[in-house]
Ligand SMILES: Nc1nc2c(ncn2[C@@H]2O[C@H](COP(=O)(O)OP(=O)(O)OP(=O)(O)O)[C@@H](O)[C@H]2O)c(=O)[nH]1
């Protein structure tokens with residue numbers, strides 16, 4: 001068929017390949033989740049249903065795209081690491097970013113009722129996405145350490161903040177004032193002395209975020225024992241994932257900052 005006189009417009013579509021031989025990190029972040037969490041009455045400071053829902057959506061992504069070798073989630077965000085040699089969509093940036101973002105978002109909506117039961121979804125949640133390329137293992141490891149350090153700092157602050165408000169009877173502005181200028185050790189001390197809470201005994205999911213890898217770890221390293229009864233456990237998600245693709249995706253709540261994590265999984269950064 002002859003090329004139509006309109007076809008030249010195609011030439012305006014420029015190629016957008018990602019640099020070869022670089023690690024690809026895709027970070028998705030809930031848009032205006034401050035509002036979304038209020039409207040859907042998320043528990044404060046952490047809503048386990050919401051966190052498990054995002055873990056499940058991230059597992060869906062890893063099941064679908066084998067180039068994703070690691071994911072880390074906290075709060076309303078998820079980061080995905082694609083291997084250095086990833087050939088997904090010929091490394092076309094817009095294709096990768098738009099497909100991963102919409103797949104993740106669709107999974108969150110698709111699985112909403114599994115985690116939120118009769119609580120209706122009031123409006124469509126949306127996620128923004130970005131791609132960052134890292135040239136070496138050092139930056140990749142520091143990237144994930146950065147996100148997990150963020151989890152720690154935010155969760156410690158939020159845990160003390162909501163203890164002051166919910167158990168201590170302070171207003172939110174009083175709680176902000178109480179915490180102003182405090183160091184990490186002050187917050188630990190305040191939690192323990194006023195509320196008898198040992199921060200280190202709080203659910204590792206909240207303190208460390210979720211780390212998704214493609215291998216089977218001993219059951220003790222997963223965090224399925226204390227799941228809400230009506231909600232699929234990490235182990236159940238992993239089992240389902242195993243049925244579809246091997247090796248299974250598992251949800252861990254471990255220290256990604258430590259050498260042991262990376263030393264024990266050389267395949268993640270192998271290329
Ligand atoms: N109550 C509650 N709120 C949560 C939870 N997880 C995330 N959020 C909310 O989501 C926000 C996520 O932070 P941001 O991504 O910086 O804020 P945002 O409102 O999503 O804004 P943008 O990302 O810039 O669109 C938090 O500040 C909380 O308000 C949760 O488990 N419980």
Ligand SMILES: [Mg+2]
Pocket residue numbers: 029030031032033034076
């Ligand atoms: Mg957000």
